[in-house]
Amino acid sequence: MKTFNTMLKTELKLSLRGMDMLIFAICMPIVVLVILGIIYGDKPAYDGASYTFLEQSFGAIVSIAISAGGVMGLPLVISDYRGKKILKRLKVTPAQPVIILLVQITIYGLYALTSLVLLYVIASVFYGFRMQGDFLHFLLGWFLVLVSMFSIGVMVGGLAKNIKVAGILASLLYFPMLIFSGATLPYEVMPSAMQKAADLLPLTQGIKLLKATSLGLPVENVLPSIIVMGAIAGVCSFVSLRFFKWE
């Protein structure tokens, strides 16, 4: 525990010094929220809707920090630490090398959580946001999306040959999901052909789940999304555990 805490404190400082996650996981979602707030204000999602456009988008915006940390931050830091042989160095100490992975997962989890809290506060204070659904259901959904996205990240970081490959894979995962899964550009305004393509992205399914739970829509509607999220988490975790490259 002493090792974990000391490492967490130091790695968190290093991550903040790096700035990337402050920008991509903390500032960017707020910017998207504010832009949508300025454009749509407290307009209903569609004529006669019981919730506002912003409330509909909340579930999507909270996924930005999750995917920034999961499919961008984690793969890069894991392959970087492997390349710098920090993982290997830990093998010749009494500590388990896996501890540094847990520390990184915790850090990106903290970014996602901080982003969630900030978005909730800003949306509530400035844009009249109300969580329509059950808060616990929403948090469970949020956690499932987090686990699923992070498992993709650990798998990519654990298997990529070097940081260059990890960087390319992370970009290929991150930017399409950021733009086409509805995290930034609202899914509802996409043409239906584009929506169909977007449905293939894992994050789109995650966002459907987050939207349904935050809007209090029946969970049965998003059962396929729950299954997809669970399956991704299961498969990626299994592959990571089985094939993770420590050096």
Next chain:
Amino acid sequence: MENVIEVRQLSKSYGDLTAVKNLSLSVKAGSVFGLLGANGAGKSTTVECILGTKKPDTGSISILDSSPIHDRKTLFEKVGVQFQEAHYQEYIQVGELCEVTSSLYKNPADYMDLLTQFGIADKIKSPVKELSGGQKQRLFIVLALIPNPQVVVLDELTTGLDARARRDVWQILRKLKDSGLTILLTSHFMDEVEVLCDTICILRKGETVFYGTVSEAIEKSPYEKLEDAYLWYSDEEDMTHEDL
């Protein structure tokens, strides 16, 4: 316990390439053992097999009567390691690296004491990457000493240092040796080996071509300087001529 590190009949190959062949060595408590050879002679592979980060094809290895693979957790409380290249995070500071390293061990030494002893206590807030080569190497010795080890393994400690910085590092190592620490190091600088090592093992293409003391190495060669003797033992071209 007489021998701190005991290696018997170690062999390791990567595909068709034999990296180390039938290597045996023993490092006595309180001594400095030098593993020498040209780049690619098998020094690093040997060190990694000894430390358990590579699995030998055949042979047995024990450190302090323990297996580096099966007793990893307890053994590495007593073994300090410095790998060939430095391993640290991009933005990490000296003090942070020491703090994290300390947290890995049950009974770590006070790293402030060590930093003071090695003359880099004022660098505690500096990013590691901004240290000079000599300061970095001193820091890495500090890191290897944080566990309060009985034995340290140092892979090419002085490569890339200027003459002054290398002398400083030697002085430090001699002091450590005088205090009873057992040291296994790899090197290809003979001046350093002459000053520091009690026993040396010279590798050529993974095979042991000399094993003994520095003076024996000179005696058994046609030369009078260790540098010449070393080249005579380790030079691949010369040996090919002899084979003919």
